[in-house]
Amino acid sequence: MTPDQLRAVREPEERAKAARRREQIAIAALATLKFELIDNTRLGYEGAVARVARDAVAIADALIARLDK
Numbered sequence: 001m002t003p004d005q006l007r008a009v010r011e012p013e014e015r016a017k018a019a020r021r022r023e024q025i026a027i028a029a030l031a032t033l034k035f036e037l038i039d040n041t042r043l044g045y046e047g048a049v050a051r052v053a054r055d056a057v058a059i060a061d062a063l064i065a066r067l068d069k
């Protein structure tokens with residue numbers, strides 16, 4: 001195989017591996033969140049869920065950045 005062919009095979013595998021790693025970190029971050037009571041009368045249920053999801057993503061991004069150093 002040529003180097004270009006090898007790269008074409010290896011890059012998708014590396015991206016998939018990185019995506020799985022980010023997913024695992026996001027799940028761990030979500031599991032460690034301290035859930036505070038959210039006034040869902042103001043935000044609504046969807047707003048409250050979106051806020052928790054945003055917090056989890058922010059934590060996961062921070063963890064990934066630290067692990068990638």
